[in-house]
Amino acid sequence: MCQSCLSWYARCVAPYIVHAGCSANAFADMRKRMIPRAAGFVVEVGFGSGLNLPYYDVGKVKRLVGIDPDGTMLGLAEPKSRSVPFDVDCIRASGERLPLADSFADTVVVTYAFCTIPDPEAALTEIRRVLKSTGRLIFIEHGQAEGTRCRKWQERLNLVWGRFAGGCHLNRDPLQLIRAAGLHVVEAERDRFRLPFWQLGSHHAGIAIPGTG
Numbered sequence: 001m002c003q004s005c006l007s008w009y010a011r012c013v014a015p016y017i018v019h020a021g022c023s024a025n026a027f028a029d030m031r032k033r034m035i036p037r038a039a040g041f042v043v044e045v046g047f048g049s050g051l052n053l054p055y056y057d058v059g060k061v062k063r064l065v066g067i068d069p070d071g072t073m074l075g076l077a078e079p080k081s082r083s084v085p086f087d088v089d090c091i092r093a094s095g096e097r098l099p100l101a102d103s104f105a106d107t108v109v110v111t112y113a114f115c116t117i118p119d120p121e122a123a124l125t126e127i128r129r130v131l132k133s134t135g136r137l138i139f140i141e142h143g144q145a146e147g148t149r150c151r152k153w154q155e156r157l158n159l160v161w162g163r164f165a166g167g168c169h170l171n172r173d174p175l176q177l178i179r180a181a182g183l184h185v186v187e188a189e190r191d192r193f194r195l196p197f198w199q200l201g202s203h204h205a206g207i208a209i210p211g212t213g
Contacts, residue, residue, distance in 0.1 A: 015049070015070060015072040015073045015076065015166065016076075017164070017165070017166075018048070018049075018073075018165065018166045018168075019051070019073070019076055021165075022049075022051055022112060023051060024197070026193060026194075026197055026203075027051070027111075027140075030140050030203065030205055031051065031055045031111065031140065032055055033205070034111075034138055034140055034205050035052050035055035035056055035109065035111075035138070036055060036056065036057040036060075037057075037107075037138055037207070038060065038061060038107040038109050038138055039057070039060035039061065039106060039107055040060070040062055040105075040106025040107060041063050041065075041104060041105050041107075042056070042061055042062075042063070042064045042065070042105065042107045042108075042109060043064075043065045043067065043098070043100065043104065043105040043107070043108045043109070043127075043130060044064060044065070044066045044067065044108075044109040044110070044111075045067050045095045045098070045108060045109070045110045045117075045123065045127060046067070046068060046095060046110055046111065046112070046113025046114075046116070046117065047066030047067055047068040047090065048068055048070070048073045048076075048077065048113075049073050049076035049077050050066070050076065050077030050078075050081055051111075052109065052111055053077070053080045053081065053083075053088075054080070056084070056086075058084065058085050062086065063086060063087045063088075063089070064084075064086060064087065064088045064089070065088075065091060065100065066081070066088060066089070066090045066091065067091050067093050067094075067095060067098060068090070068091075068092065068093075069092060069093065069094045069095075070092075070166075071092055074090050077090060078090065094117075094118075094123075095113065095117045095120075095122075095123035095126065095127075096117070096118070096119050096122040096123050096126060097126065098126045098127075098129075098130055101130070102129055102130065103130070103131070103132045103133070103135075104130045104132075105130050105131050105132065106132055106134075106135050106136075107135060107136055107137075107138060108127050108130065108135065108137045109138045109139075110127070110137065110138075110139045110141070111139070111140040111141070112140060112141060112142065114139075114141050114143075114174050114177060115142060115143070115168045115170070115172055115174075116166055116168050118167070120172065120177050121177065121180065124177060124178060124180075124183070125181060127183075128181055128182060128183060128210055135209070136186075136207050136208065136209050137178070137183060137207065137208040137209070138206075138207055139174065139178065139204070139205065139206060139207075139208065140203075140204070140205045141174035141203075141204045141205075142170075142174075142193065142200040142201055142202065142203055143172050143173050143174045143175075143202050143204060144171055144172065144202060145192065145201030145202055146190075146201075146202055147192075150198065150199075150201060151171070153199065154170040154171045154199060154201055155170075155171055157170060157199055158170045161199070170201065171201075174204050175188065175204060175206075179208075182210070182211040183208040183209065183211060184208060184209050184210075184211055185206055185207070185208045186206075186208065186209055187206045187207040188204065188205070188206035189204070189206060190202055190203065190204055191203040
């Protein structure tokens with residue numbers, strides 16, 4: 001596919017495909033379990049089309065700031081953002097450069113976004129910066145498969161998959177990325193995706209807190 005066609009696809013088609021795919025039950029079930037644990041001033045990095053919004057506990061969230069670099073995705077999120085009873089600010093920005101003050105957030109939420117952020121290490125450095133010392137990161141991600149056979153297929157599919165799935169990488173290790181950023185993973189669970197999402201490999205969810213060092 002030519003570069004101009006890929007650019008058009010990324011702007012006009014991929015956001016809707018990602019929205020539809022990430023609306024599936026495999027993702028929604030994990031959101032139902034993890035997102036209600038967010039509280040206080042919340043920053044969601046990789047806000048996308050707002051798929052997490054129905055799962056926030058309205059009694060716990062004071063304000064939500066949604067960060068995403070994709071204007072089309074934020075446009076899809078706008079109707080949902082107006083329907084919740086707490087303040088939602090949608091900001092078009094990258095995870096690598098969060099336009100927020102130090103120690104701003106009680107909770108940072110990242111769901112299925114470390115796979116698409118071009119520089120996840122930089123984004124995690126920013127997440128650690130904006131988290132309060134008592135804050136926590138709630139994450140739900142996919143990554144490298146445990147099985148060798150599936151992992152080999154992830155490597156083969158990775159380049160083509162990313163072009164058609166909004167820049168998604170199949171072969172990243174989210175837990176390793178989080179720990180390398182100086183965050184302590186205090187809760188973690190791991191499962192595997194089944195059909196039709198087997199290529200996404202391992203399904204991770206958990207909570208991390210800022211390190212003291």
